[in-house]
Amino acid sequence: MAITLDAGIPSGPIAGKWDRHKFEMKLVNPANKRKHTIIVVGTGLAGASAASSLGELGYNVLSFCIQDSPRRAHSIAAQGGINAAKNYQNDGDSVYRLFYDTVKGGDYRSREANVYRLAQLSVNIIDQCVAQGVPFAREYGGLLANRSFGGAQVSRTFYARGQTGQQLLLGAYQSLMRQVHNRSVRLFPRREMLDLVVIDGKARGIVVRNLTTGEIERYAADAVILATGGYGTAYYLSTNAVNSNVTAAWRAHKRGALFANPCYTQIHPTCIPVSGEHQSKLTLMSESLRNDGRVWVPKKQGDKRPPDQIPEAERDYYLERKYPSFGNLVPRDVASRNAKQAADEGRGVGESGLAVYLDFKDAIARVGADTIKEKYGNLFQMYQKITDEDPYKVPMRIYPAIHYTMGGLWVDYNLMSTVPGLHVAGEANFSDHGANRLGASALMQGLADGYFVIPYTIGHYIASNPLPKVTTEHEAFKEAADSAQKQISALLAVKGTKTIRQIHRALGAVLWDDVGMARTEASLQRALAAIPQLREDFWHNVSVPGTPDNLNQSLEYAGRVADYLEFAELLALDALQRRESCGGHFREESQTPDGEALRDDEHYSYVAAWEFKGVGRPPELHKEPLEFDEVHLTQRSYK
Amino acid sequence: MRLKLRIWRQTGPTAAGRLEDYSADDVSPDMSFLEMLDVVNEGLIRQGKDAIAFDSDCREGICGMCSLMVNGVAHGPDRGTTVCQLHMRRFKDGDTVTIEPWRARGFPVVKDLVVDRSAFDRIIAAGGFVSVNCGGAQDGNNLPISKEVADHAMDSAACIGCGACVAACKNASAHLFISAKISHLALLPQGEVERYSRVVAMINQADAEGFGSCSNEGECEAVCPKEIPISNIARMTREYAKAVFGAR
Amino acid sequence: MASSRLRVFDSTVGTKILIGVTGLALFVYLLIHVAGNLLVFLGPDFFNKYAYTLEGNALLPVIEIGLLLVFLLHVYKTVKNFLRNQQARPVRYERKSYAGRPSRKSLASSTMIFSGLWLLVFIVIHVKAFRYGTEYAWPAGGRDLYRLEMENFQNPLMVAFYVLSMLVVGSHLWHGVSSGFQSLGADKPGWTQVLLPAGKGIAVLITAAFIVIALWAHFAGAR
């Protein structure tokens, strides 16, 4: 099958593209919407907002999630905030500037038209959320408050204490529950999507495992939306929730959806360091801390003195030194790589040497402990809970961790994948962040996709395609259900001696060491050799206890790890193929003399979209060239 | 350190459950409580035994998924802390730790320590929202809200829907949970229009789910990971009284 | 309409309001009652005259019936509510502990139904002994309640029963007074800090006063 990647970007000037496209898209007769069933997998910001909006429009929506309630999707954990080009602060922000910053921040590896639309819609998101009762932070005058956030020189980030994701998600969740009450949305919690059902070339349903009864259930629809989040937990340790997975996206990939830019992973610079092998996940300390905290390590190698005994002159505030104009506020990838470098040089702090200091001493001296407490009180408290150290007195120890994945299923301008009818929203798609995502932009993208893009483009798809009725008795459903069942039986049949976690941890180590913050030809080859071995090991030696016919968390976990063991290979392969550094993807072979990421626009200005060809068989690479009409490509510099 | 664990095992919703003894050797004080259980499960899996089922997702105290009764206290001994954020340095070598699921008619046990909290979703569906459709909202700054009110609403909106309040209450009452949502929306102008219908609908739903009533014991507030005070329950009573007796 | 209004009192919050209102009404009665009974220290003349004046009030029967209704309503609602709350947790915890501050849980709060039922029994006995006790005439008019009281408290067993019952009253009010206000929605930051200790203080005072009366009547009345 020859695949042509047509993003379907509307013609005309960038500022008018979306409006024009909205006008040109077909509409579904209101009376007919009820007759169309739409499946939405995932209830994070993207999924909940899409499902509730589609319900409001009158479609018959089926909403699925893994957790016991849609309110618990991983989006709930986002702390820092959400960007919007409101220019309430009159500091020179605009739709164009947000667009520009996002394209630049993504190191010129995103589609201009998508990003422009995102910046335009950002404004509506805030209005919508305020109307829902999201308690955003306010100024004393009663107006919405903003702060500046990693990598931006304007204050455009809206927030609700350190719980922005929670409040935005609860807003979307409440809207969703209102539709459940109105019977336009039906909820299917504790369900895990195990396969996509494609009939006559179109996505027509899904197969899920009911996690409480173990039953394999089939659901048919006219269109399917995946909003299943990112694949950061491939690395075992990440800031993502422990149930995050690539399963839904991966199985859709196996059914024909191309996977784009899997090597674009983001490492967050301010996480609490690992404390031991028992560690199950890493905790993020909001990036906003870098507004007041100063990052440093000792100048001397192996300096194990406690921080307060290291005199000022023997400290290296390396971000301030290297990047005088951005200082501690350089983008995430730059901050992360510099921390790794310090650790690699033997100047890391803490027991493991895998940490750097984030020091608030000067900020406390400047504005007082009370102000710091007001700003970051709950973060400090969280840090203390986990580490048993008081950050008002001792500098925090931080280290980078996997946090976000820019890559995802390839989608066109309508957020539709290469499988017609399969739409992908939120972190699960690859669309808007290029090779690096700016802080506070994921929430924006999830909600833009769900509230303002999908509701239109789904209608267009339904109105412009004949969708003969299908039932779950169709051969394709049976085949998908059988294959899901087969995998479950296979997992339970291995009966080996290794635990799933043990193998997942090993996979994580491979990815972190060799496909992590800095990648080389050799390290990637190493990973590509190691991953198939781990996969073998898994399928021969894993132990999955219990039975398939009830709640079996080991079985769920095993299925996710099995997919990661396949997916990881693609991740490494994509990183190998891209012999340039850009954003979160840093190839040591491609750097400027002073160690900055060096792009190769001539050869790599494309989206790498991979087609599945079978497990262990090389996937086929398709390229969508990226064209830049608005933004002038420059080497990023935060000096 | 070494701990003796007594953990509730129950194979399914209708099965009878009981406490079983386990031992956790080699517990590091830096572990979180759930990581300690992970390690116990690793041991069980190696022996081919069914792992202990318990819920968790974010493991940083915000999703509300984790839900364990630790030594008779919901979310364990630390105030304002979910059990996923509870660390083992809180325990001593040789301690016996009893772990049970949330218990309430409204939260039937699914397996072991996992319960079904969908009743909370149905309570929100009954009225815990502002009825605005997507699209066409006015500019966010057209509706100034004083910082004080916004902060106050945020205090209540912080509820993570974990259900610890129900678990701790001798009456298995959901009043703290409902009142947090009622307060969040009643304090804000956006919630004004549906203010009274909301409180009645949500309370009726909670009653239908089989949760008990409130006797003002305040155990809920003490275990609530977001430290939501029971003054919210009092506010809910006022809202309810205005709704059913008020001249409207 | 009327029936839907009434159904409001079946809801958990409506129930709570009703228990709060009736509980506080009974509490107010008890305040008046203890105040009235303290007059016993002023001697038979004063005490009997006071009782006589009260009894002369035409409204008294109405108030008494009202009080009875309030009492019955309180009993009905609290018992029914207790049963509903029991059903809300069909399987008990193997281990359940006090959650620590700021929980208001106490022995008193955990035993409201038992202290209440004890009071039910006490009140039946008490009303039989006093309201329907021997009708000694008092020369200046009305009953000689003073004498009745002194006689009733001659029996040490009776005194013991009263002292115990008064402790039970105290326990019921220890949680009940502040709880009643909370049930009516009265909880504002500053107010609650006062209310909680004040409720307990009043509970102690009422208990102490009644106990003193009973003991004094026993010892002083013997002379």
Ligand SMILES: Cc1cc2nc3c(=O)[nH]c(=O)nc-3n(C[C@H](O)[C@H](O)[C@H](O)COP(=O)(O)OP(=O)(O)OC[C@H]3O[C@@H](n4cnc5c(N)ncnc54)[C@H](O)[C@@H]3O)c2cc1C
């Ligand atoms: C700690 C942390 C802090 C962050 N802070 C910020 C921030 O301040 N600002 C910002 O903009 N971004 C932030 N991000 C990023 C942002 O939170 C996420 O990118 C975003 O929330 C993703 O939303 P989503 O809707 O795409 O997916 P998610 O919220 O991840 O939701 C995924 C949904 O899919 C469901 N699902 C997954 N797999 C399956 C399956 N197989 N079957 C059925 N259902 C499935 C899940 O149950 C869930 O409902 C942060 C991320 C982390 C980890």
Ligand code: HEM
């Ligand atoms: C003169 C006698 C009594 C007085 C002054 C009194 C007073 C009160 C008060 C003030 C409350 C608190 C109300 C609230 O929390 O809303 C209360 C609660 C209660 N009373 Fe009484 N009461 C009396 C008799 C009884 C009797 C006879 C019973 C018998 C069943 C009873 C059972 C209860 C119970 C169970 C509660 C707790 C209600 C709850 O859990 O919410 N009381 N009482």
Ligand code: HEM
């Ligand atoms: C030492 C303690 C007490 C003494 C000396 C005392 C004394 C009396 C007396 C003298 C009467 C008769 C009044 C009359 O017939 O007009 C009376 C009635 C009554 N007492 Fe008490 N009392 C005491 C405690 C209590 C307590 C604790 C309660 C409630 C919990 C209570 C409830 C009542 C009631 C309900 C009546 C009947 C009122 C009426 O019918 O009007 N008493 N008491």
Ligand code: SF4
């Ligand atoms: S009120 Fe507190 S304890 Fe209850 S559900 Fe909300 S966060 Fe959990």
Ligand code: F3S
């Ligand atoms: S513990 Fe229960 S009794 Fe009320 S104050 Fe909390 S709901």
Ligand code: FES
């Ligand atoms: S696991 Fe999310 S709150 Fe504990």
